[in-house]
Amino acid sequence: MRIRSALMIGAVTIAAGIVAAAALPDTRDAIVERSTVHVGPTDIGGVVTGPKGPEAGVWVIAETSDLPTKFVRIVVTDDAGRYLIPDLPRAGYSVWVRGYGLVDSPKRNAAPGATLNLRAVVAPNAQAAAEYYPAGYWLSLLRVPDKREFPGTGPEGNGISPNMKSQAEWIRVVKSGGCMACHQLGSMGTRRIPPSLGKFPSSFAAWERRVQSGQAGAQMLSTIDGLGHQRALAMFADWTDRIAAGAVPPAPPRPRGIERNVVITEWDWADPRAYLHDEVSTDRRNPTVNAYGKIYGALELSADYLPVLDPRRNETDRVPLTTRDPETPIAAGNVRGARSAYWADTVLWTSRNNVHNPMLDARGRVWITSAVRGPDNPAFCKAGSGHPSALLFPLARSGRQLAMYDPSTKKLTHISTCFGTHHLMFAEDANNTLWTSGGGPVVGWLNTKLFEETGDEEKAQGWTALVLDANGNGRRDEYVEPNAPLDPTKDKRIAAGFYAVSPAPDGSVWGSSLGFPGAVVRLVPGANPPATALAELYELPYGQPGMRNVGFSPRGMDVDRDGVVWAALASGHMASFDRRKCKGPLNGPTATGQHCPEGWTFWAEPLPQLQGVSDPGSAEGSYYTWVDQFDALGLGRNTPIDTGNESEALLALKDGKWVVLRVPYPLGFYTKWMDGRIDDPNAGWKGRGLWATVSTRAPFHMETGKGTTSKVLHFQLRPDPLAH
Numbered sequence: 257m258r259i260r261s262a263l264m265i266g267a268v269t270i271a272a273g274i275v276a277a278a279a280l281p282d283t284r285d286a287i288v289e290r291s292t293v294h295v296g297p298t299d300i301g302g303v304v305t306g307p308k309g310p311e312a313g314v315w316v317i318a319e320t321s322d323l324p325t326k327f328v329r330i331v332v333t334d335d336a337g338r339y340l341i342p343d344l345p346r347a348g349y350s351v352w353v354r355g356y357g358l359v360d361s362p363k364r365n366a367a368p369g370a371t372l373n374l375r376a377v378v379a380p381n382a383q384a385a386a387e388y389y390p391a392g393y394w395l396s397l398l399r400v401p402d403k404r405e406f407p408g409t410g411p412e413g414n415g416i417s418p419n420m421k422s423q424a425e426w427i428r429v430v431k432s433g434g435c436m437a438c439h440q441l442g443s444m445g446t447r448r449i450p451p452s453l454g455k456f457p458s459s460f461a462a463w464e465r466r467v468q469s470g471q472a473g474a475q476m477l478s479t480i481d482g483l484g485h486q487r488a489l490a491m492f493a494d495w496t497d498r499i500a501a502g503a504v505p506p507a508p509p510r511p512r513g514i515e516r517n518v519v520i521t522e523w524d525w526a527d528p529r530a531y532l533h534d535e536v537s538t539d540r541r542n543p544t545v546n547a548y549g550k551i552y553g554a555l556e557l558s559a560d561y562l563p564v565l566d567p568r569r570n571e572t573d574r575v576p577l578t579t580r581d582p583e584t585p586i587a588a589g590n591v592r593g594a595r596s597a598y599w600a601d602t603v604l605w606t607s608r609n610n611v612h613n614p615m616l617d618a619r620g621r622v623w624i625t626s627a628v629r630g631p632d633n634p635a636f637c638k639a640g641s642g643h644p645s646a647l648l649f650p651l652a653r654s655g656r657q658l659a660m661y662d663p664s665t666k667k668l669t670h671i672s673t674c675f676g677t678h679h680l681m682f683a684e685d686a687n688n689t690l691w692t693s694g695g696g697p698v699v700g701w702l703n704t705k706l707f708e709e710t711g712d713e714e715k716a717q718g719w720t721a722l723v724l725d726a727n728g729n730g731r732r733d734e735y736v737e738p739n740a741p742l743d744p745t746k747d748k749r750i751a752a753g754f755y756a757v758s759p760a761p762d763g764s765v766w767g768s769s770l771g772f773p774g775a776v777v778r779l780v781p782g783a784n785p786p787a788t789a790l791a792e793l794y795e796l797p798y799g800q801p802g803m804r805n806v807g808f809s810p811r812g813m814d815v816d817r818d819g820v821v822w823a824a825l826a827s828g829h830m831a832s833f834d835r836r837k838c839k840g841p842l843n844g845p846t847a848t849g850q851h852c853p854e855g856w857t858f859w860a861e862p863l864p865q866l867q868g869v870s871d872p873g874s875a876e877g878s879y880y881t882w883v884d885q886f887d888a889l890g891l892g893r894n895t896p897i898d899t900g901n902e903s904e905a906l907l908a909l910k911d912g913k914w915v916v917l918r919v920p921y922p923l924g925f926y927t928k929w930m931d932g933r934i935d936d937p938n939a940g941w942k943g944r945g946l947w948a949t950v951s952t953r954a955p956f957h958m959e960t961g962k963g964t965t966s967k968v969l970h971f972q973l974r975p976d977p978l979a980h
Contacts, residue, residue, distance in 0.1 A: 293338050296980055297369045301340035304353050306376040310337025313510030314355025314376060315920045318366075322347035323570040328522040328967075330921060332511045334977040342519065342980050343942070344368045345570060353377075354920050356510050359384050386504040390918065391442030392902030393505035396864035396875040398441075398495045400427060401487060403870070408484050415487035424798065424827065424871065425772045426483060428809040431826040431877030433770070434479035437811070438472065438953040440901060442875075443924045445957025447499050453597040459493040459500075465594060471605050472953065473593020506864060511918065514891075514910075516977045518917050521970040525565050525572045529604045530558040531955060532966040534929030536614040536622065537947040541684055543886050546620045547935040550663070551968055553949055554611040554624060557588045558604065562611070562622065562661065565968045575622075575661055577609045580670040581629040584608040598956045610656055613679045613929070615690075617704070619662075623690060625677035626659040628670035636714050637674030645719045645786040649698055651675060656694065658702060671707070675700030675719045683759035691765050693754035695719060699767065699779060699789075720789040722777060724748045728844025732782070732790050742845060750793055752777050756823075756880070758815040766815050768823055773798040773808040775849060776821050776833055792842055794833055796825070797853035806872045807831050807858040812880025812928075814896070822896040824881045828865070828874030829858045830898050830909055861898060861907055862914045876902045879928045879951075884908075888932025888944050890973040891915065897946070901926045906946065906971060917971055924958030927951045927969075941979065945972040 293301040300318060304311045316339040319328045323345055333339045341351075346368060353361040353376050366372045379385035386393070401416060403423045408416025420426050435441055449462045453469075456462040467476040467489075480488045511518075526532060533556040539545035552575070553563040562575035587610035595601055609626045616622060631653045636643050639650040651674045658671040658680070678694025688704045700719040707716035723735050726748040735747040742748060752775055754767030769775040773796040782788025798808040810831065813823035821833040835842070838852035861876035878898035887893045891910050900907040904925040905918040919925035928951035936943030948969045955964040 293340055293371065293978060294980075295340065295369065295371050296342075298344055299340055299342050299980065300344060300349065300351060300366050300368060300370050300372055301338070301978070302371050302373040304333050304337045304339060304374045304376055306358075306378060310335075311353070311355060311358075311376045312337055313512060313516060314353055314358065316341060316351065316353055316374065317921050318344065318349040318351045319921075320347040320349045325565075325570060325572045326524040327570055328921065330520040330522075330919075332516040332518060332977060334516060338978060340978045340980070342974075354388060356388065356508055357385055358388070382504045383502060385507065388920070388923065389505060389508055390863070390902065390904040391440040391446075391924065392863040392875045392904075393508060394442035394447045394499065395902055396505050396866055397498060397503055398866050398875075399491060400866050400868040401491070402868055408487070410484070411486060415484050415490065417482060417484040420483060422799075423869065424805070424808050427866070427869070428772050428826040429479065429483055432809060432811040432824075432879065433826065434482070435476075436877050436901060437879065439957060440904075440924060440926050440952060442902060443926075443957045444959055445924070445954060445961075447496060449496060450597045459497050460489050463489045463492045463496070466597075468594040470593045470596040470599065471588050471591070471603065474591055476593075511916070514915055514973065515917065517973050517975065517979075519972045519974060520917070520919060521567075521972075522967045523565050523567065523570065523572070524965045525553065525968055526555065526563040526966045527559070528955070528963045528965050529599075529602075530555050530563075530966070531953045532556075532563070532949045532951050533612055534614070534927070534951060535931075535947060535949040535968060536616050537931055538933040539616045539618050539620075539682070540931065541682060542618065543888050543932055543934045544937065545618060546616055546933065549620065551947055552614050552616075552622050552661075553966070553968070554614050555607060556612055557607050557610055560607050560609050562614070562624070563966070567968075567970065575668075577611065577626065577659070578668060578670075579608050579628050580672065584627055584630055587627065598962045609659070611659075612656065612677075612694075615680050615682060617682060617688065621663070622661040623680060623704075624659050624661070625656055625680055625692065625694065627656045628659060628672055629657070631655050633674050634672065643674075643714065644784075645698075645717075646674070648786050649719065649721045651698065651719070654695075658690075658692070671702065671713050671717075673700060673702070673713075673717055675717075678755065679757050681757055681759055683763070683765070684761060685763065689759075691757050691759055693757040693767055696753045697721060697749075697751060699754050699757070699765070701785070718786050720779075720781075720786050722750050722752055722779065722791040723789070724750055724793060724847070725790050725843040726845060726847075728841065728847075730843070732788055744845065747790075750777075750791065752791075752793060755811065756813045758813065758821075760815045760819050761817055762819055764819070766813065766821055768810045768813040769793075770811065771809065774810045774825075776810065776813060776823060778835065790843075792835075792847070793849040794835070794852055794855065795849040796831070797850065797856055798827075800850055800853060803853055804872075807856065811878075812882075812899070814881050814883040816883045816894040816896070817885050818894065820894075822881045822883055824878035824898050825858075826877045827871070828861050828863065828876045829872075830861060830878070830881060830896060830907070831859075832857045832896070859909060859912070859914075861900070861903070862916060863903055876900065876907075878907065882930050884932050884946070886932065886934065888934050889946050889971065890941060890944060897930065899927050899930070899948075906930065906948065919969065922959040922964065924952065924955075925950060925969075941972055941974040945970050947971075
């Protein structure tokens with residue numbers, strides 16, 4: 257196992273964040289004269305200066321509500337404080353400066369074609385400056401219980417649940433195993449107790465009431481109780497108390513190098529009561545599909561429509577969703593939590609479809625994981641059926657199935673699967689096999705070629721148990737169950753259900769297995785997958801004898817063109833796993849899951865570490881890693897990118913160093929997925945980019961508060977900060 261350090265982030269003072277150009281006179285007019293920006297008829301550009309000269313590495317934001325949906329475009333200033341916002345639609349814009357060490361400048365009105373020089377406003381104190389820091393910097397002030405306090409001794413002891421065996425397991429639950437899997441910690445809406453929540457005798461009592469709010473109240477309280485009710489609430493209360501008393505985190509570095517070349521465009525879509533899970537813009541296997549076309553989103557629990565953005569017209573729309581069975585239950589259930597500080601007793605989440613993840617195929621059709629009926633499976637899924645998969649592993653229930661929307665015909669097709677679905681991704685094979693995660697003890701797939709030819713959803717689907725070649729004979733045999741000891745004559749089934757799913761170019765299918773320390777699983781389908789598929793299990797090496805404690809608990813993962821797995825970890829790392837580096841046997845009785853620590857490499861994500869934590873890592877805990885296999889962004893093929901949920905950014909790993917693409921407005925950017933589309937491979941930077949959406953379950957926690965809708969975001973990298 258190799259360990260690579262992240263960029264070191266120290267406590268940077270406010271003054272250090274303000275860049276002065278000593279070679280230029282200290283007057284604004286002289287600076288502007290020497291720093292000409294060539295502004296075209298669709299651009300706004302100029303120079304940003306502060307009291308000491310040009311302001312380098314700060315953001316200039318242009319926002320308008322004159323278009324069919326709200327539109328924002330954001331760029332970064334160069335070394336001389338110059339900026340150029342390119343290719344703006346015709347509208348009136350409010351333009352202002354935001355940056356580390358500053359507070360927002362007054363908003364100026366401008367139209368495309370204007371040269372607009374802006375004056376930055378230095379923050380009056382550290383507290384004012386810190387209001388613009390990413391949520392993860394604020395989260396780094398959280399004090400985690402000391403390693404010596406684990407395992408917990410319960411309510412009559414130290415208040416930590418006895419189920420919490422280590423500090424790392426506690427961190428995993430706070431991050432990807434609980435709180436941060438749904439929203440940020442450290443955002444404006446979480447690092448303070450909102451006055452509208454009510455008055456309480458203590459911040460402990462306020463937090464105890466807060467986590468019971470809204471439709472997720474029972475879930476949040478269960479997470480707190482899983483950590484240890486008393487100790488978890490005391491930790492969060494101490495955190496907000498210190499922030500209320502004036503504690504501030506270290507300052508982040510301003511964007512530098514290639515980070516200053518980013519152009520970020522945002523559009524509002526959906527509605528303030530809905531939240532997004534993710535979006536799709538193209539076919540993962542061929543990112544030129546759907547060039548310049550519409551973007552489709554998934555609303556998960558919140559509402560039964562697909563939000564749609566037409567980025568050329570700056571217009572939004574909706575695709576209504578239906579279920580095959582009108583009695584399909586509401587996914588969020590009827591349980592209500594305590595009164596919300598934002599929405600009172602309003603029920604926000606009403607979806608029956610519970611669409612989690614969309615993918616486009618080669619024809620631009622939208623495939624989604626979606627409930628189409630209730631959870632009880634039809635007879636062909638169950639014991640006694642002659643279905644090839646049911647004969648080997650019958651399934652009684654599935655919580656979510658599949659559907660497909662064809663934009664050309666406006667038709668929605670329901671597909672009832674026996675296996676549950678969560679994520680989905682197409683393989684690069686003749687059958688256009690759609691692999692899914694979310695099946696629990698099985699991995700399921702749909703032969704979309706057969707389905708389209710026959711319309712027979714029963715024949716087109718299949719699933720398999722996850723079986724290790726434990727006897728090492730190279731084929732799948734009778735197996736023992738997960739809780740049974742090894743039998744040298746048999747294989748072994750594992751309970752390591754797929755969370756993420758990613759077919760690799762070599763025909764194998766990889767998935768991440770949640771938990772502590774977690775694992776990745778490789779599935780080789782074979783000639784008859786229900787009966788021939790074999791799995792390989794590779795656990796994170798955290799806690800193994802002779803290994804340094806680094807890297808645990810993956811969530812979302814992806815595979816590059818070389819078959820290397822990349823995963824986001826709760827420890828605050830991006831990890832890679834390269835099976836080609838394994839030294840020992842990959843199957844057989846010695847392949848226990850802990851047999852290839854040398855295949856793992858870790859990079860700490862670029863945030864400070866939580867207080868009280870000595871293990872490597874950071875306060876980050878990205879939700880997903882996506883690999884830019886075809887260079888849609890411009891950093892090169894096979895570039896792995898984390899969702900950067902606490903960094904309010906996309907985090908790209910380029911040559912072992914981080915490129916941080918921060919979204920500075922509105923504060924609180926949190927995404928769960930991205931994809932890259934190449935609209936025109938001959939158009940340079942303008943013909944390519946990454947697409948993402950705001951995915952927090954609590955958009956009202958963002959800077960713009962109640963009424964904030966989700967956003968679609970387009971990230972592009974130009975060759976320099978002034979490129980048209």
